[in-house]
Amino acid sequence: MPRVPADAARPASSRSPADARASAQRLERLGAEVLGSHELLALLIGPHTACGAPQLANDLLEAYGSLRGLSRAPAVELVRRHGLGRVAARRVVAALGLARRAASEALVRGARLATSQQIFEAYHLLLRDLAKERFLTVLVDGKNRVIGEVVVSEGILTASLVHPREVFTPALRAAAAGMVLVHNHPSGDPDPSPEDHEVTRRLVAVGDLVGIRVLDHVVIGDGRYVSFLERGWLPS
Template identity: 35%
Template sequence: MIKAGPEALSNEELLAVLLRTGKKGKHVLELSKELFRRFDNSLVKLMNASVEEIAAIEGVGIVKAVTLKAALELGKRLHRELEQVPEKLDSAGKVYRYCQDMVYLEKEVVKVVCLDRRLNVLSESVITVGTSDRSLVHPRDVFRVAIRSNASGVIVVHNHPSGDPTPSKEDRAITKNLKRVGEILGIELVDHVIISKRGYYSFREEGEI
């Protein structure tokens, strides 16, 4: 790596650098290859795996698993920085890029992005992690975050692991409820954006807010 640079190394070799050591009777590169195979040679699947799932592989353990998860998280954050994420979320397209890290998640996650009057980002919070095909959103969780941030508006974002961003009946009902509660509290529901591998669906762009 020092001689040729990190670009010259395979995924397995880069993982071996992070693992540092192998186990009795198995070189670190062999352990790295075994680890990568367990997750179908996919960095996305490895990223989505829990620390416990990675640590359960013989020869890995908690310390190495935590190191791998930390490195993958840094990779996600670097990707966001390189994408020059806009601070002003005045379009669904910008929201989609801002929440790009949610596209590959295997469970539904609901995120609330709090905005000021000019649609600049004040804060963001994950409020719900659901199953692989369903999440639960309650207005109190959404607007509790907004009130703490002294937000003028919120954008609710959630992913569809299936890859299809088309809203369900439940998604539409939740959106109507959030809009109604926001009007009562004086905090605007700026948009509800569903994101997936195949694009996004914006309730505002579609005239449903």
């Protein structure tokens, strides 16, 4: 039977600095799994003289609704709107960012790409909550084994922002045989826009010229994805 985190029994606002010390000791002895989200967040925040870390952790989770909601907040917002110190805000943002990356490290160097689902599973948690579109390429060798990843741009996806030079120069340096294009839609809807289709068409054409195949373009939304390869949309 799963253990219930101790902080589930009473609100964070009623816990004292002594409770915070007890949480830290339990973390050392038993691991993070036995602590509730409020306790872990309070430990990240550290000492906070204004209202106490447990109270502030509770306020943050109430304000954003969940850890996922909190993970979307930039450090400057946590400082200005919620009174965190700059160091504490950076710790919180960094920890939540690391958690996303830890859950998205499925594509290790040498892993063989076989399906679009692999791309989705590897990048979904990393990309789904970003406020801006991020465009990246996954580079593979002649046997579709991963040899690298390149973040090409951040912002609204346009043909001018995603220039073939920025896409293919790293691929040529890595001696890649192919690549998968990946980007997210912050709206959560992965259906490609006309601009997505135009960028894909342009990059496929350049790839044919330089001998680096564009194998797929995977657009990631909230809990689902669209694959140009699976839909038959890749230009031939």
